[in-house]
Amino acid sequence: MVTSITSVAVVGAGYMGGGIAQSFALAGLPVTIADASADATQAAYERLLAESQEFEDEGLYDAGATEAIRGNLRTAASIEEAVADVDFVEEAVFESVEVKHDVLGRISAAARPDAIIGSNTSTIPARVLATAVTNPERFLTVHFSNPAPFIPGVELVPSESTDPAVVPVVRELLGKADRQGALVADVPGFVLNRLQYVLLKEAMSIAEEGIASPEDIDTVVRTTFGFRLGFFGPFAIADQAGLDVYAGGFRTFEENFGERLATPRLVQEAVENDRKGVKNGKGLTKDYTPEEVKALVAYRNKAYSEMGRLLRTLGPSPA
Template identity: 85%
Template sequence: MISSISSVAVVGAGYMGGGIAQSFALAGLPVVIADVSAEATEAAYARLLVEAREFEEQGLYDPGAAETIRANLSTAPSIEEAVAHADFIEEAVFESVEVKHDVLGRISAAARPDAIIGSNTSTIPARVLVEAVANPERFLTVHFSNPAPFIPGVELVLSDRTDPGAVPVVRELLARADRQGALVADVPGFVLNRLQYVLLKEAMSIAEEGIASPEDIDTVVRTTFGFRLGFFGPFAIADQAGLDVYAGGFRTFEENFGERLATPALIEDAVAGDRKGVKNGRGLLRDYTPEQVKALVAYRNKAYGEMGRLLRSLGPAPA
């Protein structure tokens, strides 16, 4: 398996695949795209160049970005020709096992044996998709989020046949495109959608119970804990708030909502071991020195202040 990626092919040049292709091309990598037909591929190519110019004009891309994408992005008349010489191939076709099996079979038959193959699936387990791949040790899920040109996080999911050595190679590729890869287990929903769906379900339950309107629920999420999430994940937020505080909150929830909101073992064990988070320098994520705590608080305050200024300058989202 290849140890460094210098060229990319993206199969499926629709909204997600096209955005992924743009991201790698903007990073200076030669990218070949292919879609269901040569005509569809050429139409996607033209759309991506127009989009890149529009993003640059809107200030979403730096000056010169559209030309960088144009210089690095090309088309192939077929899937087989697109993948033949690529170091890394990203499959981004319709979210169907049958469709993906067909396309992954064609990709792995035509690609170099040492090329790494990724799938942008958001729901289908890697262990299901890998069945269609020749040399399965080079296959993994590489799940970008929508819109791909702007969302930096990427989930990496290995099947039971994936060589773990593919992970640092793909992570290095993602870093070149200013993306961050997170390794997660091969379970339904991975991490992103499991958390996203749980939040949506609870939000809908709150609305159904008449506790708040959908509009007010969205306001609470946007302006409170959601405000923090661009900078800190839930573990970091818990460390900052105080793990003993969370333990007390969970006791209240368990008394009122039962087992589904019982105190997690991670919180119970942490508090039992006198790990209270930033307040005593011993958290879930790590231990903190006084200097690190001071720097963290300063970063947090600056981040939230800058976020507030950004939101005020942008104004409310269009209805």
Template identity: 70%
Template sequence: MIERIQTVAVIGAGYMGGGIAQSLASAGFAVTIADVSAEASRAQLERLLTESQQFEDQGLFAQGSTETVRTNLRAADTIEEAVAGVDFVEEAVTEIVAVKHEVLRRVSAAARGDAIIGSNTSTIPVRVLESAVEHPERFLTVHWSNPAPFIPGVELVAGEQTDRALIPVVKEMLARAGRSSALVADVPGFVLNRLQYVLLKEAMSIVEEGIATPEDVDTIVSSTFGFRLAFFGPFAIADMAGLDVYANGFRTLGEEFGPRLATPKMLEDAVKAGRHGTKNGAGLTGNFAPEQVEALVAYRSEAYSRLAQLVRELGPSPIH
């Protein structure tokens, strides 16, 4: 098993794959891209270099980043050429099982026997894709978010056959690229899109029921609880708000909407056990000493204030 990733191939160099390749190349990895043809690969390479320069000129990439990308990024004529000899391969083709299977077969046949193979799928379980991979113990999902150069989190999904020894190797690669990562179970949608799709579904139900317009829903999400999500996840937010408060709120929602929004057992059990969150020093995310709560409140205030200032400086989105 590879102990440290140095060389990478990204198969599928469109918006997502190209952004992944660009991110890894700017972090110092030697990266090769391949797309549907040699011409397409070369065109994507030129696009990524042009885009890197634009980001650098805008101050979004550090000075000298484009030259680093230019040094570390190249285009191959074929998938087989791209993956030959590299430590890690990231498949980033369209979200269609048959297409991914075809690409993964070619990748695993041409890559080194010990090369780690990842898929950037956003919803398809590892168990569905691994049948196309020779030695599936070296295969996992490495799911970046859009746009890859700027979103820091990466979702890792290990299948039943995935060798757990490769997880820290992939995590270390991502850390060197300035990314945080989280390992989740192999279910459709994983965690990111399960949460994201549920939010979108509920938002659409609200609009269909005539409760609010799409524009007003977006305003509420981005300027209220979505504002907090830049810094805290839902468990931390619930701890700060008060778990007893959430339990009371769920009772109201459950009475109106039934089992779909009934109080979660995890929340009921926590409140019954006297865990009300930061206000009494015991919550879903742990126990909190008074000085920790004081530091948390100070951090939260500064974080929200700075984000509000940034939003004012940037102004509204061009489409709103």
């Protein structure tokens, strides 16, 4: 298995695959793209360069980004040609087991035996796709989010066959492109979509019950806890609010909504062990020194102030 990735192929150069290819090319990595046909690949190449120039003109990419991408991005006439001599292949074709199996079979037959293979699937378990890959110990899900050129988080989902040594190699690759990899178990929905769908389900229930309109629910989400989520995840937010406060809130929810909103075991055990979060320096996942608490509060205040300033500058969403 390769121990450092210096060249990439992306198979499937549509909206997601193209954005992934842009990101790696912009990071200075040589990237080869291949799509369903040579004509489709060439059309995707031209679209990606035009799109990159638009991003650069709008200030979303730094000056010179398009030329950097042009210098690192190339096309191949076939999947086999694209993957023949690269360290890492990212599959980003249509979200169908049958289609992905066919493409992953072709990739693994043509790629070097030591090349790492990733899939950008957002829903299909890695163990299902791994069956199509020769030497499945080199395969894992590498799930980028939409839009790929701008969203920094990437889910890394090994199957039961994946060699654990593959994960840090892919993390290092993502770091070159200013992306952050999060290790996730191979379960349906992974983490991103499980959380995202649960939020949407509860939001829709609130609307259906007549508690608030969809517009007002969106306002609550984006201007309150959603405002924080660009800087802190739910565990960090809970630590800052106070775990004993959360435990009390969950008691109220359980009394009114039943078992589905009962106090989570992690919160209950934390409070039983006098772990209240930042207020006493003992959080869900770590302890905080007084100096760390002071620095955290200062960072939080600056982050929220800057977020508010950014939103005022951008103005409301056009839709």
